[in-house]
Amino acid sequence: MSLDKDTVARIARLARLKVPEEELAPLAGELSGIFAWIEQLNEVDTRDVAPLASVSDVTLPMREDKVTDGGIAERVLANAPGDAVYIDPSDRNAGGFFTVPKVVE
Amino acid sequence: MAALTDLTLSGLVAALARKEASALEVAEAHLRKLDEHRALNAFITETPDRARAMAKASDARRAKGEAGLLEGVPLAIKDLFCTDGVPTTAASHILEGFVPRYESTVTANLWKAGAVMVGKTNLDEFAMGSSNMTSFFGGVENPWKRRGDNRKLVPGGSSGGSAAAVAAYMVPGSTGTDTGGSIRQPAAFCGIVGLKPTYGRCSRWGVVAFSSSLDQPGPLARTVEDSALLLQGMAGHDPKDSTSAPLAVPDFVAAARNPDIRGLKVGIPKEYRVDGTSPEIVALWDKGMEMLAAAGAIPVEVSLPHTKYALPAYYIVAPAECSSNLARYDGVRFGLRVPGKDLIEMYQNTRGAGFGKETRRRILIGTYVLSAGYYDAYYRKAQQVRALIARDFKEAFTRCDVLLTPTAPTAAFAAGDRMDDPVTMYLNDMFTIPASMAGLPGISVPAGLDKDGLPLGLQVIGRAFDEETMLRAAAALEKAAAFAARPAGY
Numbered sequence: 001m002s003l004d005k006d007t008v009a010r011i012a013r014l015a016r017l018k019v020p021e022e023e024l025a026p027l028a029g030e031l032s033g034i035f036a037w038i039e040q041l042n043e044v045d046t047r048d049v050a051p052l053a054s055v056s057d058v059t060l061p062m063r064e065d066k067v068t069d070g071g072i073a074e075r076v077l078a079n080a081p082g083d084a085v086y087i088d089p090s091d092r093n094a095g096g097f098f099t100v101p102k103v104v105e
Numbered sequence: 106m107a108a109l110t111d112l113t114l115s116g117l118v119a120a121l122a123r124k125e126a127s128a129l130e131v132a133e134a135h136l137r138k139l140d141e142h143r144a145l146n147a148f149i150t151e152t153p154d155r156a157r158a159m160a161k162a163s164d165a166r167r168a169k170g171e172a173g174l175l176e177g178v179p180l181a182i183k184d185l186f187c188t189d190g191v192p193t194t195a196a197s198h199i200l201e202g203f204v205p206r207y208e209s210t211v212t213a214n215l216w217k218a219g220a221v222m223v224g225k226t227n228l229d230e231f232a233m234g235s236s237n238m239t240s241f242f243g244g245v246e247n248p249w250k251r252r253g254d255n256r257k258l259v260p261g262g263s264s265g266g267s268a269a270a271v272a273a274y275m276v277p278g279s280t281g282t283d284t285g286g287s288i289r290q291p292a293a294f295c296g297i298v299g300l301k302p303t304y305g306r307c308s309r310w311g312v313v314a315f316s317s318s319l320d321q322p323g324p325l326a327r328t329v330e331d332s333a334l335l336l337q338g339m340a341g342h343d344p345k346d347s348t349s350a351p352l353a354v355p356d357f358v359a360a361a362r363n364p365d366i367r368g369l370k371v372g373i374p375k376e377y378r379v380d381g382t383s384p385e386i387v388a389l390w391d392k393g394m395e396m397l398a399a400a401g402a403i404p405v406e407v408s409l410p411h412t413k414y415a416l417p418a419y420y421i422v423a424p425a426e427c428s429s430n431l432a433r434y435d436g437v438r439f440g441l442r443v444p445g446k447d448l449i450e451m452y453q454n455t456r457g458a459g460f461g462k463e464t465r466r467r468i469l470i471g472t473y474v475l476s477a478g479y480y481d482a483y484y485r486k487a488q489q490v491r492a493l494i495a496r497d498f499k500e501a502f503t504r505c506d507v508l509l510t511p512t513a514p515t516a517a518f519a520a521g522d523r524m525d526d527p528v529t530m531y532l533n534d535m536f537t538i539p540a541s542m543a544g545l546p547g548i549s550v551p552a553g554l555d556k557d558g559l560p561l562g563l564q565v566i567g568r569a570f571d572e573e574t575m576l577r578a579a580a581a582l583e584k585a586a587a588f589a590a591r592p593a594g595y
Binding site for chain 2: 003007008011012013014015016017018019020027030031033034037038040041042043044046049050051052053054055056060061063072075076078079080081082098100101103
């Protein structure tokens, strides 16, 4: 499997990752090398083998559907890049918002 | 009495219990070591004030007769564990300045047991690497050097800072995380003990996620017993991690204190004899088996036929999970934000500037293998191979109780080596990744020095949730190997 520059640019866009134009070609080379090495998996006969998604045998536990925490808006927003906006600045745990660049005109 | 910083973790617990030193004195002695060896770059954040406050609180608890399992023991925490009010970076620019407002379950357990945090250790960015060279905050230097050669060596990775801090006697123990060898390989490179528990033994809650089906926290320390003691303090079921095993925590320390392995069947997987392994490591491996046999164990040759496919399968599974986990770093809720003309460009700029080279590479691999039309060819195939690897181990364990293998194919290498070709770097983890893929526990024990005077480790792999037998074999190996070397100057 060989990846070209355009494919790398397409994956980078899917991953929302800005990759400078001059890095696309070297990356295509590196990734092609890695995928060529990964190709050896095709030697393994995996017909009728169920994929193993998790090594833990346990069934995922269920819990009662009830609120277990909350009222901690200040802690949730503490690391917001850009300024968080609080509904009630005198009671930050009452709720608030992350701010992002304008998305609708 | 020996210097406080020379004591083992168990020795420190005993000295504190006998009131030969206060927790505050112990903390101060270790903080001085942090000062002295700052050039190793083992820590991203030192927390001396918090260490002193925690030590004073520990002394107060002891005075009231409320001493916990690790009362007053100073520990270093890999900077991948969220610590309430203390910056947590994952060694990434994208998390620089992030101060969690919650505590990971594993560290909360340690503090509940009385331990004292001295700082957060350096690592490969998002725990992706085997050299600690991918850290945004610079590489860590291994306290060990080749005899007659002053070049700096890497401590291994990704828990390189945690391993170097223990090897340099800055702390008696530390936490790490292991996805494909990130505790065991740096332990081997630094001449200490590193234990990756069974997947599910320690909670992943509050640990910055890399590859969720593989990540597992565990301890690094200077002896097998110390690693058992730390694991005792870290482990336990946690309802906040749905993959945390709802099992009682066994007495790991008792297991580590019992090196009786008479009649124990030790499997030697023949597929681990691969080209590219240093002949000295192969010789040490043979010697390790001889030592265990001399202690009464029975060697058994076993076969793990899919061993060579573990590494390429891992490099599909881990990047795939990484690309999903790291999608959360979008510049919206925490961490770095780099502005753009619209929201999408803001995401792209933030992620392009915030992630380092290796992290970007793995996000791209992961995104590619999960993208439409490729999922079956890569991700599904890798999970099928993973099922075969797990089956290999299951069959081997019908014939033996533990496995003995080398931990890494070479001793520590020089900083900057092997950086050109990612696949060469990935091969460092060839002996640790198979057990990771099967979720099994593994421990690296320092077993000798190579001709250059560098430490080499051997790995004992156990059955799932049978860390006790693994610890017993590791303790026997430790006793027979009697590794007592220290890095010069530490």
